[in-house]
Amino acid sequence: MTVEITVTVNGTAHTATVEPRLLLVHFLRDVLDLTGTHVGCDTSQCGACTVHLNEDAVKSCTVFAVQADGTEVTTIEGLADGESYTPVQQGFWDEHGLQCGFCTPGMIMTAEWLLKQNPDPSEAEIRAGLAGNYCRCTGYQNIVNAIGAAAKAGR
């Protein structure tokens, strides 16, 4: 059985016929070839797959593509306008908020959402806000700094 869905991703509407069990992350990566969204686990813990679905940050490994039918999805590829980065992206670059870069798309998407909820977070609030995202490289310190810098830049 397959289902036809239409999802608007980074501003462009895509219609595709998919298996109902197809995960949103695989729809993005394998059907639309948007490989910036990563898969780091199979238990919904790591957050590498975080995207925005309508107004929310979601783990796209935990959403079926069919559930995203009719929604607007933003992925890491949809943030920057050419070489002009969002304050969060710029913060990650300036503050050395990434090493291997594998967690980074999910971290950035989470941080974007976090700052929308709370434009001026404390260090503790940033750390708590990252509870759903793992990074094995940075010890989080420069990620926290990056988000702090982005908050400052956004003010």
Place this chain on the structure above:
Amino acid sequence: MATALFGDSVKRTEDPRLITGRGKYVDDIRLTGMTHMAFVRSPYAHANIRSVDTSAAANAPGVLTVFTGADLQEQLGGLPVAWLLPDLKQPPHPPLAYETVRYVGDAVAVVVADTAYQAADAAELVDVDYEILPAIVNAEAATKDGAPQLHSEAENNIAWDWNISGGDYDEAIKDPDVIVIKQRIVNQRLIPNSMETRGVVADFDSGRGNLTLYTSTQIPHFVKLLYSLVTGHPEQKIRVVAPDVGGGFGSKISIYAEEIVCGIVSKQLGRPVKWIESRSEAYIATTHGRDHITDVEIAGKKDGEIVGIKVDVYANIGAYLSTFAPLVPTWLFGLMLGGVYKMPNVVCRVWGVFTNTTPVDAYRGAGRPEATFLLERMVSRFAQEIGRDPIAVRRKNMLASHKNGRAVTTGVMYDSGDYKGNLNKALEIFDYRGFRSEQRAARRAGKLLGVGISTYIEITGAAPSAVASSLGAQAGLWESSNVRVHPTGKITVYTGSSPHGQGHETTLAQLVSSELGVPMEDVEVLHGDTDQGPFGVGTFGSRSLSVGGAALFNSLGKIKAKAHTLAAHLLESDPKFVTFEGGSFAVEDIPDKSMTFQEVAGAAYGAANLPPGMEPGLEEISFFDPTNFTWPFGTHICVVEIDEDTGQVSLVRYVAVDDVGNVLNPMIVDGMVHGGVAQGIGQALTEQAVYTDDGQLLSGSLMDYALPSADMFPMLEVDRTVTPSPVNPLGVKGAGECGTIAASPAVMNAVIDALAHLGVKHMDMPATSEKVWRAIRDAKETQRAARAAARRS
């Protein structure tokens, strides 16, 4: 971007692609006609394979082919070991098991299908009939008579019995002034958890007979060599590519079964084959780290003088020998048992033991964290027993500073160090005295506050090859570089080291820019593609800059020398009057007589006017093999607060003062320290692989294995001292692992310090709330009983 200098915190050139989702990891590779592979893995820790029925899987939708271990037995060979020890037992390690499975996760068959979902579905349909055998997971128990046996080649499951000693420990402890403190210490098994799991895409070109393997590895060149040795595929017809690699931490320094199997199957099928490890699969199929059961003794006098250490280790190596398994718990461990101390007597014996668990290999630090934990824990323990301050005891025993080599009891030569200077700086930043009075006040207020210290040293930057070879290495451990200056003066660098988060594209371009005075953006750094440069070794053991960077420095030296000769020729001057500064050659005292580096490059390729005997072109290769390892050291100080009611340990402060020699890019080194410390803290407080007695991995997913998250950490206070290394031209030492090595003992010493007044003397890692709560309760119970007994008497 302008030119960069050695020592600048240059922002990373990797980042623009990685912050916009344009990195390219193995899973991002899509090839025409690509198929997908899934592995069928044993759910039992030890079993004989009676039969494998693949018919249902073969008929499942989308399935192209199914292979069992027996099908591929002839072509697959066995997985090799890259490090040998005297009398090492090397049982066969088939990439796909065909007779016996020896751990949960041992692969027995593969299914190839059009899509990954179909391959995973069909893998469920492969019906393996197992005869379950008794299993053993504890390394000490595995050596006892009557324990289940894994391999007929290894009696009592012992792969090796290795020892090292210096001085005469037994004689030293005869001194009546010497007290000996004994402790059993378990250094728990850890699961590396790079955020990108492993993955392979194999693409066989039947027209040319060439195989391309894209694989998430730290050692692409070794994978090429070992693939060729295992399968007989000619080495010149293999290209291995490590694209963007999402972390490794040692878990990607092995040649893995999946790399071999994907290559073979792509060749058989005539189509590209992709396999991406799921996280749960990674937990059982990718190597683990640590897992030592140790009996340690430290001996010393009441005045604080330490006279020796004695260590017996059961090192759990899992079901098979992984590529570097024999190295990690032996040399990388035993050599470090003297630490930064005089330590005149050292005895160490290590049994490598097979068990029905996932193979164990390097994990960040690899052997040094285990040694450093024992030593730093026991030094603090010794101080506690004799009633002295742990810092005073360290200071009393510390080696004097040296700039150019200090031989130590374990038989090696530390390259350079100023251990006391480093300690002093850390204490100054931390304000140790201030803390002790704060701690006393806190105790009076019923708060459990503790400070822990570790003054570590470690070994990084393998080579030297000749030494490594005498210790058992089966391959040279130098590093290569290729510098190609194009006719326009732009530069392509190839390094044999293979980054997976370390930022080589930035730091090596920075080194080129700093040496040649060219802008950073004129330099392209390539790595991890065996077709793009000379054979290389890879990135592990904190070696990329001290060995690979030095190789690059030497190539740049050759480039500069040739360009200098050519420039002098073109400027019609004696070379000794020609200077090279800011990217241009000039004749001394003649202001308008000069040429840019780019102009010289053009002339080298134009070749219209070369000095007699000079070949055209401007390209150089260097292989650098240092004369010694490098030995970074440092002081980490940690403060914890313990909640008495819950046993919860919170980190209050963490100061890290490392000495990694000269620092090319401080921002990047700080980042490595942060990440390293976080992993060391993870081991101390939360992480632990747990097996049931019959070999099921209970902590087999991110749900069950407590990876540290952002809210566990305070802001780390990172600083440095600088003692240049004399063994490479850059004066640098390895920086990738020191944080991990230093952190676990610093944290555990702090936990014990917080509980010391209750009589707690030791606790194994991880210091979970439950364990700490029990320790507090037991200690209070003991104190109460002692008080009661005192009242009675």
